Structure formats: structure tokens, C-alpha cells
Amino acid sequence: MQKKISSMPFKGTPEQEAQLKAVIAENCHDKSNVMVVMQKAQDIYGYLPIEVQEMIADGMGVPMEKVYGVATFYAQFALSPKGKYNISVCLGTACYVKGSGDILELLKEKLGIDVGECTPDGKFSLEACRCIGACGLAPVLTVNDEVYGRLVPDDVDAILAKYAD
Amino acid sequence: MKLIIGEGSCGLAAGAGAVHAKLEELLAQDNPTAVELGITGCIGMCFLEPIVDVYDDEGELHRLVRVQEKDCKTIYEAATTGNLSLLDKLLITPEDAEFLSKQTRIALRDCGIIDPESxxxxxxxxxxxxxxxxxxxxxxxxxxxxxxxxxxxxxxxxxxxxxxxxxxxxxxxxxxxxxxxxxxxxxxxxxxxxxxxxxxxxxxxxxxxxxxxxxxxxxxxxxxxxxxxxxxxxxxxxxxxxxxxxxxxxxxxxxxxxxxxxxxxxxxxxxxxxxxxxxxxxxxxxxxxxxxxxxxxxxxxxxxxxxxxxxxxxxxxxxxxxxxxxxxxxxxAAMGTENSKGTKVFALSGKIARGGLVEIPMGTTLREVIFGIGGGIRGGKEFKAVQLGGPSGGCLPASKLDTVIDYRELSATGAIMGSGGMVVMDESTCMVGMARFFLDFTAKESCGKCVHCRIGTKRMLEILDRIVAGKGEEGDIEKLEDLCYAIKDGALCGLGQTAPNPVLTTIRYFRNELEAHIAEKRCPAGECRELISYSIDQDVCVGCTACARQCPVQAITGERKSPHKIDQTLCIKCGNCKTACRFGAVVVA
The missing domain is CATH 3.40.50.11540 (NADH-ubiquinone oxidoreductase 51kDa subunit)
Known part of the structure; x- marks a missing residue:
């Protein structure tokens, strides 16, 4: 899977760096924890810019190539920042059959962005995800951790309006 | 009296969290008869979520379905006064209750019954x-x-x-x-x-x-x-x-x-x-x-x-x-068939009337699961296919509905038992589009280690992309078949070896649909965008302007209260007009 790499300059804070260092210190005894550290780093920074991957590689004592390899292999790791509200439309089989493709197209149109992109104001980002296991409510989408199910295209405006702040 | 709320991911997504919070709030204010409030996991009846199970003082279950926040007051009153007749409107219907009573639950024996956090x-x-x-x-x-x-x-x-x-x-x-x-x-x-x-x-x-x-x-x-x-x-x-x-x-x-x-x-x-x-x-x-x-x-x-x-x-x-x-x-071992023992859980979803988790003994027919338990197709449309085994499985047509659930019997059809995904499709689902959907999935998820899987799935996807775009060529089906067998033989792991199954079953059971796309440039299900056109039935349209307002490219014109028209040169086939029309006047051809 190809990933979009952000061209935005890295803006990490010293607090974030301290948090990451603590996570690395907790896990560096075992190199197999590299994915765990990356998951936590993504929680801290919201995504995994090259600078953060380098800190992880140095701290864990694994080659940068390994860290980058893992970051690009797994769908969960984001190489570009997500919006304040990350909208993820499920394209699992059940959702697809029930028209989640139309919902995704509509969101692209309303937000003016493509999958994997973020609106210029940093508010919304859009992604397509694999099954989240809520097939009984298909089609579904999530906004951050909130799940919306049994969707019809008409629901899209109301959902976006909820995050108008 | 006990109130148990189904709080699996599905239930929560359908609003069980809000129901829980409301009931908790009401009970915290005044709870004269010490009504207990608890949770359970997935009850398995996704189509009825959110679900609240009321256990009366005799321990008898009254199952309330599609419960909304506004119903909580009534539930609270019924539970605190013991007047359960207040709940009649929320009770599960006997037909829906059959969804569970027809199952044999072993792996799911306690799911939706016990509190998973206790x-x-x-x-x-x-x-x-x-x-x-x-x-x-x-x-x-x-x-x-x-x-x-x-x-x-x-x-x-x-x-x-x-x-x-x-x-x-x-x-x-x-x-x-x-x-x-x-x-x-x-x-x-x-x-x-x-x-x-x-x-x-x-x-x-x-x-x-x-x-x-x-x-x-x-x-x-x-x-x-x-x-x-x-x-x-x-x-x-x-x-x-x-x-x-x-x-x-x-x-x-x-x-x-x-x-x-x-x-x-x-x-x-x-x-x-x-x-x-x-x-x-x-x-x-x-x-x-x-x-x-x-x-x-x-x-x-x-x-x-x-x-x-x-x-x-x-x-x-x-x-x-x-x-x-x-x-x-x-x-x-007393349950099941000669080759397949015990029970199997299936996740029934798609265009089904009653979707959810179904655990049945091996040897049950697909027809019994889909029509007996699942209640058939939602909205009275015609059954077209059932997809088993996800990207490693295949789509089976109506003629295979009497196949029994058994590892060998299902493999013989070209599909597989798989982990238990069972997605039902009706006449409006394009089987070629479905095959393309799965190839898109496996091509993206291929790890890239072996050539057959990495490049073979990509080539197959390109051919299918062409076909759904109306640019299919004679010989494409044979080319797809060649690639399928090469990938099956050449791939290292299960992902690659089974990736061609969705395409192979589509060729085997829905060849006519593939041929319609390739030879006639026609999508029988009316789903492939490049092969369909939208128009407005002049006799049905009342001129409400709803479609024109939803059209993102202003392709729809017409006076209020007189029939509208779609300019085919502008139309991007987004389907918004069809969704917007309350009169069924937008026709797909």
C-alpha cells in the first residue's frame, strides 16, 4: 500500500519528546517492542514523521530501515498528520455492498479532499478503512473514536455539522 | 428486576451508550425497588440494536429492541413499578426472536448473557x-x-x-x-x-x-x-x-x-x-x-x-x-457432518433482513441460514449471491443455496468455509464490481514478497478495472483465468493462493454478467458508473426540484411543478438525484 508522506515541517514539542523518550526507555530492552513504541509514538505525535522514526530507531537500537519498513507496511501508521477529526469510512464487504462507496465519494466532494488527505485548515482528514466489525450496522464510518452506522448519504451533512466547532 | 444492556461495538455504535447513561441517570435519582443495571457483550442481533434485556423478579427475560434514549423513561417506569405491560411496544417480535431460538450456541454460549467485565x-x-x-x-x-x-x-x-x-x-x-x-x-x-x-x-x-x-x-x-x-x-x-x-x-x-x-x-x-x-x-x-x-x-x-x-x-x-x-x-462430535464436527459461527450481513451472528451445527444448509434464520433479502428484492470466506472465498449463486455447511462441500463449490463472513447480495449488486472489490483488496494487502501475488493480483485488477469501465476486450476472461491459476500455483502463502477465488467463482457462476460487461458494455445490476445512465421518467416526475438541488454539477434542469431533465453531457453519474427523488422518477439504464 502506498502512503502519502507529509511535506509539512516537523513541529514536535519538548514535552512530546520527553514522553517518547520515556516510552523508549520502558521498551528498549526488547527489540520486538519496536511496533509497540511506534504505536505509542503515534498516540503522542498524531503521526510518524521521519524525525520521530529516527528517534525510535536510535533509542531502540534498530536500523532506521527497519522502522521505516514497519511504518510503511502497516495501515495504522500515518506518515502525514491527520486532521483534528479523522473520518474513516469503512470499505469492508458488507459496507461496500450497502453503498459505503457512495458515502466516501460524497465526503470527498463535501470536504474537497481525497483519501489520505487533510483539509487545509487541519480540521478534517479522510481515510478509507478495512472492516471495523460493525457489519450489522453497515454502512459505517468513524469520526475519531465515534462510530456512525446505518448511514444513508443524507446523513453526511448532519455528521459534519456536529464537528463544526 | 434487572436491566441488561447489550454493549458490544455494534450496540454502542447504534446508541447503547446513550441509553445506558440515561437509565443510569434516572436510577440514580430514585430507585425505590433497587433495579439493577448491567451490561453484556454482543447479543448477536445487530439488526435490532440497541437491545435492553429486562429480567423480572422471576428471572424471566423480556427483550426490548431498537431502544432509543427517548424510551428510557418508559423503561425506568416499567422497571420501578413492575408494570411491564408498558414495554409492549418495545418487545422483540416472535419472528425476530426466532433468529436466536433457531441457533445452537457453543462458542457463543455466554455471549450476550454474561457481563464480560465480571x-x-x-x-x-x-x-x-x-x-x-x-x-x-x-x-x-x-x-x-x-x-x-x-x-x-x-x-x-x-x-x-x-x-x-x-x-x-x-x-x-x-x-x-x-x-x-x-x-x-x-x-x-x-x-x-x-x-x-x-x-x-x-x-x-x-x-x-x-x-x-x-x-x-x-x-x-x-x-x-x-x-x-x-x-x-x-x-x-x-x-x-x-x-x-x-x-x-x-x-x-x-x-x-x-x-x-x-x-x-x-x-x-x-x-x-x-x-x-x-x-x-x-x-x-x-x-x-x-x-x-x-x-x-x-x-x-x-x-x-x-x-x-x-x-x-x-x-x-x-x-x-x-x-x-x-x-x-x-x-x-455428535453435531455436524462426517467431515465437519460441531458448530460454526457466521457473521450474516449485507442485504439481509436479519443480520448478526449465527451459530449453527455444521451440516445446516446455506438456505436455512440465509432464509430460515436471516429472514431472506431485505426490502423484498431477489437473492443473487452469498459471499463466503471474504477475499479468500467466493460468491455462490441461488443454485448453490442447498449446499450444506461443511469444509469439503463448501470447498467443492469454489468458495471456502473461511472464518465465517457471510455477505448476502441482491439483484442490485454487480458481481463483476464485487470481484474487482476483492482484487483491489488483495492487491493492496499483498505483502509483496512473491512475484505472482504482488504483480499477478495487480494485473488482474487492471483487467477488471477495464471491464467495469466498459473497456473490456474479448479474451479478458481467459486472461483472468490464466492469471488465477498461475497465482494459485506460484504464491507462497494462503493470501496469494486464495486471492483468485473471488474471480474464479465469478467466472464460474456469473459468467453472463462478465460477458455483458465485456461484449455489450452493459452492467446488468445497474451499478458500474461508466456503463449506466440516469434519466428522469417524464410521466412520474412531479417537478419538486429535489434532484436539481442535489446535483453537484447542475446537470438537471426544469421548471418547478413540471418534469425535469438530465443533461447527459454534464452528468457525472453520482446518483444523488436517485437518492433525492421521493417519487422513483429517476431511472437507471
């Missing part, structure tokens, strides 16, 4: 009896494996390999100087459309732990790991709590039940890669690497996690184990 509730329902029996009555690992052998339990992740055989191989494997053996649970439920493993972990996590303990004892492992996909946050939370509770009660850790057997259990969260459902890729991922499959042999039983003997089973497989130990392998 170890006491699990124990009260007979939990941890199996491991206690094994450890306190002197059953040897060989005795346990023999019992599992009698049951005929086979891997529920899809391949259907004998569980006893795998356990015996891991038990007999030499752990070398290191001495460690590992027991792993594959909870990387990647097949889109399957969610039984999520339901088990969210609804009955201790059943998984107990099954894994029995397995660990049998193969001689003292370390067990559950690899859960990252998309299941609630499952991870509930399993974490269950591990803490089980450790506190002495069911995990050192000297379990006072015996010599010690075992720890930990969770490893995946990071989103379908191929990690393949056992050797999963092991690579556990080791913190890219999840790329290893060459077999050696099998994980000989050289798995850190190249030590390891056994990997799926969640549903482990969820059956404690029941088998408690009730005997014979009782399990």
Missing part, C-alpha cells in the same frame, strides 16, 4: 471449570489432546485443520536449549464481513482465556499471546481487564489451581495488515517486523515465535475448547 459472572456460568477439572483430576496433556481429537474440532479461522493434530505436533516438538514453547491466539480478524472473534472477545473474554489455558497446558507452553487487530479497541480493553482479573484469581500466573502448571497471557495489538492473519506472517509481526509470511516447512509447531515450537489457533477455535472439556468430545 469474572464472577463467568464463573457463575460454569467458567474455569474445564481448566480446574484438568489440573485437579490429573488429566495429562495427552488425555486433553485425546478429548479434543474425539471432538473433531478443526481450525475455525478458515483452513479447517485438525486442532488435536496441531496441539500434538507442538507438544511433541523439541524446544531445544531455550526450552520455551508458545501458545498464540490469532485474533487478527481481517476478513471484511467477519466479526465473530470480536464478539467473543468483547462478550466472553474469559472463555478465550480458558480455551488458551487448556491449549497451553496441552502443548507445554508457559507463555500465551493474543494478537488482536488494532481496529478492535473495545475488545482489547475488555480482554485486558479479563487478564488482570484472571491473574488475580489465580487462573493465570504461577501454579494455576495449585498445580505445577504456570502460564502468563499478554496482548499484542496489530497495526492493520490483512496478511498478518496468515500464521507465519503473524509470528513475524509479533517479533516486531513487517508481517511477511515465512516459507513452510518448518511449521510453527517446530519453529514459530522466536523459532521456538508454537501453536496458533483462532479465537473461535479456543472458545469451543472449555465446552468440549466440560461436556466431552463425543457431545461435540
Amino acid at each position: 469474572i464472577d459472572d463467568y464463573i457463575a456460568h460454569g467458567g474455569y471449570q474445564a481448566i480446574t477439572k484438568i489440573l485437579t483430576t490429573g488429566m495429562t496433556p495427552d488425555d486433553v489432546i485425546a478429548e479434543i481429537d474425539v471432538s473433531g474440532l478443526a481450525g475455525r479461522g478458515g483452513a479447517g485443520f485438525s486442532t488435536a493434530f496441531k496441539w500434538r505436533a507442538a507438544k511433541n516438538a523439541d524446544a531445544g536449549e531455550d526450552g520455551r514453547k508458545f501458545l498464540i491466539c490469532n485474533a487478527d480478524e481481517g476478513d471484511p464481513g467477519a466479526f465473530m472473534d470480536r464478539a467473543v472477545i468483547e462478550g466472553d473474554p474469559h472463555a478465550l482465556i480458558e480455551g488458551m489455558l487448556v491449549g497451553a497446558y496441552s502443548i507445554g507452553a508457559s507463555e500465551a499471546i493474543v494478537y488482536v487487530r488494532a481496529e478492535y479497541p473495545l475488545a482489547i480493553v475488555r480482554l485486558k481487564k479479563a487478564i488482570v482479573d484472571a491473574t488475580e484469581r489465580g487462573y493465570l500466573g504461577n501454579n494455576i489451581c495449585g498445580s505445577d502448571f504456570s502460564c502468563t497471557l499478554r496482548i499484542k495489538a496489530g497495526a492493520g495488515a490483512f496478511v498478518c492473519g496468515e500464521e507465519t506472517a503473524l509470528i513475524e509481526s509479533l517479533e516486531g517486523k513487517r508481517g511477511m509470511p515465512r516459507l513452510k516447512p518448518p511449521f510453527p509447531a517446530q519453529a514459530g515465535y522466536w523459532h521456538q515450537p508454537s501453536n496458533i489457533n483462532n479465537v473461535e477455535t479456543y472458545a469451543n475448547v472449555a465446552w468440549i472439556i466440560n461436556n466431552g468430545g463425543k457431545a461435540f
Whole structure:
């Protein structure tokens, strides 16, 4: 899977760096924890810019190539920042059959962005995800951790309006 | 009086959280008759969520369905006054109740009944009896494996390999100087459309732990790991709590039940890669690497996690184990067919009237599951196909509905049992589009290790992309077939070897649809954008202007209260007009 790499300059804070260092210190005894550290780093920074991957590689004592390899292999790791509200439309089989493709197209149109992109104001980002296991409510989408199910295209405006702040 | 709210992921997404908060608020204000409020996991009736189960003082169940926040006041009044007739409007209908009464639940025995966050509730329902029996009555690992052998339990992740055989191989494997053996649970439920493993972990996590303990004892492992996909946050939370509770009660850790057997259990969260459902890729991922499959042999039983003997089973497989130990392998083997024993859980979804989790004995027909339990197609349309086994499986037509659920019978159709995804499609689903959907999935999820899978799926996707865009050529079907067989032969792992199945079954059962796309440039289901056109039936249109307002490209014109028209040169075929029209005047051709 190809990933979009952000061209935005890295803006990490010293607090974030301290948090990451603590996570690395907790896990560096075992190199197999590299994915765990990356998951936590993504929680801290919201995504995994090259600078953060380098800190992880140095701290864990694994080659940068390994860290980058893992970051690009797994769908969960984001190489570009997500919006304040990350909208993820499920394209699992059940959702697809029930028209989640139309919902995704509509969101692209309303937000003016493509999958994997973020609106210029940093508010919304859009992604397509694999099954989240809520097939009984298909089609579904999530906004951050909130799940919306049994969707019809008409629901899209109301959902976006909820995050108008 | 007890109120139990179904709080699996589906229930919560449908609004169970708001219902819970409201009931809690009402009961906190005044609760004269000490009404209890509790939770349970996935009840399995997704189509009726959110669900509230009311247990009256005699312990009788009154199931309330599609409960909304506004209904909470009524529920509160009924529960505190004992006047349950107030709830009549919310009660499940007898037809819907058949969805559960027609099932035989073993793996899901406690799902939707017990509180998944309470170890006491699990124990009260007979939990941890199996491991206690094994450890306190002197059953040897060989005795346990023999019992599992009698049951005929086979891997529920899809391949259907004998569980006893795998356990015996891991038990007999030499752990070398290191001495460690590992027991792993594959909870990387990647097949889109399957969610039984999520339901088990969210609804009955201790059943998984107990099954894994029995397995660990049998193969001689003292370390067990559950690899859960990252998309299941609630499952991870509930399993974490269950591990803490089980450790506190002495069911995990050192000297379990006072015996010599010690075992720890930990969770490893995946990071989103379908191929990690393949056992050797999963092991690579556990080791913190890219999840790329290893060459077999050696099998994980000989050289798995850190190249030590390891056994990997799926969640549903482990969820059956404690029941088998408690009730005997014979009782399990009494259900099912000659080749496939016990029950299987299916996640029924798509264009079905009643979707959810269905556990039925092997040997049941697809027709009974889809029409008998699932209530047939939603909205009175015609059944067209059922997809089994996700990206590794295939679509079966109506003529195969009498196939019984059995590993061999299903494989003979070209589909597979798979992990249990069962997505039903009606006449409005394009089967070519469906095949393209799965190829798009496998092409993206191919790890890239072997050429046949990496490039072959890409080439197949390109051909299918052409076909759905109306640019199919004569000979495309044969080209697809060639690629299918080459990938099947040339790929290293299960993902690649089974990736062609959706296309092969489409060619086998829906060849006419493929041909219509290629030769006539026509999509019989009216779904492929490049091959359809929208128009407005001038006799039906009342001129309400709803369609024109929804059209993103202003292709629709017309005076208010007179029929509208679509300019075909501007139309981008988004379908907004069809959705907007309340009169059925927008026609797809």
C-alpha cells in the first residue's frame, strides 16, 4: 500500500519528546517492542514523521530501515498528520455492498479532499478503512473514536455539522 | 428486576451508550425497588440494536429492541413499578426472536448473557471449570489432546485443520536449549464481513482465556499471546481487564489451581495488515517486523515465535475448547457432518433482513441460514449471491443455496468455509464490481514478497478495472483465468493462493454478467458508473426540484411543478438525484 508522506515541517514539542523518550526507555530492552513504541509514538505525535522514526530507531537500537519498513507496511501508521477529526469510512464487504462507496465519494466532494488527505485548515482528514466489525450496522464510518452506522448519504451533512466547532 | 444492556461495538455504535447513561441517570435519582443495571457483550442481533434485556423478579427475560434514549423513561417506569405491560411496544417480535431460538450456541454460549467485565459472572456460568477439572483430576496433556481429537474440532479461522493434530505436533516438538514453547491466539480478524472473534472477545473474554489455558497446558507452553487487530479497541480493553482479573484469581500466573502448571497471557495489538492473519506472517509481526509470511516447512509447531515450537489457533477455535472439556468430545462430535464436527459461527450481513451472528451445527444448509434464520433479502428484492470466506472465498449463486455447511462441500463449490463472513447480495449488486472489490483488496494487502501475488493480483485488477469501465476486450476472461491459476500455483502463502477465488467463482457462476460487461458494455445490476445512465421518467416526475438541488454539477434542469431533465453531457453519474427523488422518477439504464 502506498502512503502519502507529509511535506509539512516537523513541529514536535519538548514535552512530546520527553514522553517518547520515556516510552523508549520502558521498551528498549526488547527489540520486538519496536511496533509497540511506534504505536505509542503515534498516540503522542498524531503521526510518524521521519524525525520521530529516527528517534525510535536510535533509542531502540534498530536500523532506521527497519522502522521505516514497519511504518510503511502497516495501515495504522500515518506518515502525514491527520486532521483534528479523522473520518474513516469503512470499505469492508458488507459496507461496500450497502453503498459505503457512495458515502466516501460524497465526503470527498463535501470536504474537497481525497483519501489520505487533510483539509487545509487541519480540521478534517479522510481515510478509507478495512472492516471495523460493525457489519450489522453497515454502512459505517468513524469520526475519531465515534462510530456512525446505518448511514444513508443524507446523513453526511448532519455528521459534519456536529464537528463544526 | 434487572436491566441488561447489550454493549458490544455494534450496540454502542447504534446508541447503547446513550441509553445506558440515561437509565443510569434516572436510577440514580430514585430507585425505590433497587433495579439493577448491567451490561453484556454482543447479543448477536445487530439488526435490532440497541437491545435492553429486562429480567423480572422471576428471572424471566423480556427483550426490548431498537431502544432509543427517548424510551428510557418508559423503561425506568416499567422497571420501578413492575408494570411491564408498558414495554409492549418495545418487545422483540416472535419472528425476530426466532433468529436466536433457531441457533445452537457453543462458542457463543455466554455471549450476550454474561457481563464480560465480571469474572464472577463467568464463573457463575460454569467458567474455569474445564481448566480446574484438568489440573485437579490429573488429566495429562495427552488425555486433553485425546478429548479434543474425539471432538473433531478443526481450525475455525478458515483452513479447517485438525486442532488435536496441531496441539500434538507442538507438544511433541523439541524446544531445544531455550526450552520455551508458545501458545498464540490469532485474533487478527481481517476478513471484511467477519466479526465473530470480536464478539467473543468483547462478550466472553474469559472463555478465550480458558480455551488458551487448556491449549497451553496441552502443548507445554508457559507463555500465551493474543494478537488482536488494532481496529478492535473495545475488545482489547475488555480482554485486558479479563487478564488482570484472571491473574488475580489465580487462573493465570504461577501454579494455576495449585498445580505445577504456570502460564502468563499478554496482548499484542496489530497495526492493520490483512496478511498478518496468515500464521507465519503473524509470528513475524509479533517479533516486531513487517508481517511477511515465512516459507513452510518448518511449521510453527517446530519453529514459530522466536523459532521456538508454537501453536496458533483462532479465537473461535479456543472458545469451543472449555465446552468440549466440560461436556466431552463425543457431545461435540455428535453435531455436524462426517467431515465437519460441531458448530460454526457466521457473521450474516449485507442485504439481509436479519443480520448478526449465527451459530449453527455444521451440516445446516446455506438456505436455512440465509432464509430460515436471516429472514431472506431485505426490502423484498431477489437473492443473487452469498459471499463466503471474504477475499479468500467466493460468491455462490441461488443454485448453490442447498449446499450444506461443511469444509469439503463448501470447498467443492469454489468458495471456502473461511472464518465465517457471510455477505448476502441482491439483484442490485454487480458481481463483476464485487470481484474487482476483492482484487483491489488483495492487491493492496499483498505483502509483496512473491512475484505472482504482488504483480499477478495487480494485473488482474487492471483487467477488471477495464471491464467495469466498459473497456473490456474479448479474451479478458481467459486472461483472468490464466492469471488465477498461475497465482494459485506460484504464491507462497494462503493470501496469494486464495486471492483468485473471488474471480474464479465469478467466472464460474456469473459468467453472463462478465460477458455483458465485456461484449455489450452493459452492467446488468445497474451499478458500474461508466456503463449506466440516469434519466428522469417524464410521466412520474412531479417537478419538486429535489434532484436539481442535489446535483453537484447542475446537470438537471426544469421548471418547478413540471418534469425535469438530465443533461447527459454534464452528468457525472453520482446518483444523488436517485437518492433525492421521493417519487422513483429517476431511472437507471
